[in-house]
Amino acid sequence: MGRSRPEPKDPNSDLTPRSQPTSRPAEARVKKSKMEFLKIVAFGLVAAVTYGVIHDQVTARVCLEYFTIGHPPLIQTASPTLLAFAWGFVATWWVGLPLGVIVAMAAQSGARPKLTATQVRPYILWLLVTVAALASMSGLAVYFLATHGVIALDKDWSALLPEGTQIPFLVDLWTHTASYAFGIAGAAIIAVFVYRKRITLAPPA
Numbered sequence: 001m002g003r004s005r006p007e008p009k010d011p012n013s014d015l016t017p018r019s020q021p022t023s024r025p026a027e028a029r030v031k032k033s034k035m036e037f038l039k040i041v042a043f044g045l046v047a048a049v050t051y052g053v054i055h056d057q058v059t060a061r062v063c064l065e066y067f068t069i070g071h072p073p074l075i076q077t078a079s080p081t082l083l084a085f086a087w088g089f090v091a092t093w094w095v096g097l098p099l100g101v102i103v104a105m106a107a108q109s110g111a112r113p114k115l116t117a118t119q120v121r122p123y124i125l126w127l128l129v130t131v132a133a134l135a136s137m138s139g140l141a142v143y144f145l146a147t148h149g150v151i152a153l154d155k156d157w158s159a160l161l162p163e164g165t166q167i168p169f170l171v172d173l174w175t176h177t178a179s180y181a182f183g184i185a186g187a188a189i190i191a192v193f194v195y196r197k198r199i200t201l202a203p204p205a
Contacts, residue, residue, distance in 0.1 A: 033108050033114060036104075036107070036108060036114065036116050036117050037104045037105075037107075037108045038104075039116075039117035040100055040103055040104035040107055040108070040117045040120050041097070041100035041101055041104050042100065043100065043117055043120075043121060043124060044096050044097070044099045044100025044101075044103055044104070044124055045093060045096040045097050045099075045100050046096070047096065047124050047125070047128055048092045048093070048095050048096025048097075048099055048100075048128075048183070049088065049089050049092050049093055049096055051092065051128045051131070051132070051179075052087075052088035052089065052091055052092030052093075052095075052096075053084060053085055053088030053089065053092075054088070055088065055132070055135070055175075055176075055179060056083070056084035056085075056087050056088040056091075057080070057081065057084040057088070059084075059172045059175055059176065060080035060081075060083050060084040060087075061080050062139075062168050062171055062172055062175075063165055063168035063169045063171065063172045064078070064080050064083070065161055065162065065165050065168075065169055066168075066169050066172035066173065066176075067080075067083045067084075067087055068083070069160055069161060070157075070169065070172075070173070071087065074086050074087060074090065091176075095180065095183055095184070098187075099124075099183070099187040102187055102188070102191045103120060103123065103124065103187065103190060103191050103194055104120075105191070106191040106192070106194040106195040106198075107119075107120050107194050107195075107198070110198075112198045112199065112201070112202050113198055113201040113202055114198065115194060115197060115198060119197075120194060123190045123193060123194055124190065126190070127183070127186045127187065127189075127190050128183075130182070130186060131179055131182045131183045131186055132179075134178060134182045135175050135176075135178040135179040135182065136175070138174050138175055138177075138178035139171045139172075139174060139175035139178070141174075142170055142171050142174040142175075143167065143171050146166075146167045146170050146171070147167060151170070152166070152170075153166045153167075153169060153170045153173075157169070
């Protein structure tokens with residue numbers, strides 16, 4: 001009795017759920033992108049708060065009244081160190097958070113090659129150093145103008161301050177205002193630089 005000829009084997013019959021093609025690589029890329037996005041946001045937030053605390057450690061010693069009279073009570077202390085820590089956090093986290101989000105979107109959104117948090121950090125650090133330099137220059141310029149009688153603090157504010165603190169108060173006011181203005185404008189600028197960097201990394205069409 002002759003042997004029966006074996007049936008031809010379906011090449012797909014050995015494919016098990018484990019060997020079926022999956023979207024795991026795509027899912028891993030999405031997960032990594034989300035993690036990098038959060039890292040950039042977190043770094044922007046921490047960097048801004050750190051800048052704010054260091055910044056206020058200086059300005060609190062230039063004019064303590066800028067914090068005790070020029071601001072609503074936050075903590076019951078006359079310590080410039082403690083006031084700088086408190087206001088450095090409260091006054092900058094809301095700047096650092098959108099800064100981080102804007103830069104993270106520029107680095108991660110869209111189909112172009114993405115930049116990691118490690119690649120983006122130098123841009124944020126460069127921004128903070130630049131803002132610190134510009135804010136310091138603003139404070140020095142105001143001090144020069146105020147001591148030469150070119151500008152002066154508003155009379156209503158002057159009346160609230162102890163004698164001899166009007167010019168330091170004005171210096172702090174302009175220094176803080178400059179930090180906010182240059183920081184916000186700078187965040188938009190580095191977001192553009194970050195996105196342009198991604199364009200240069202894209203393969204030619």
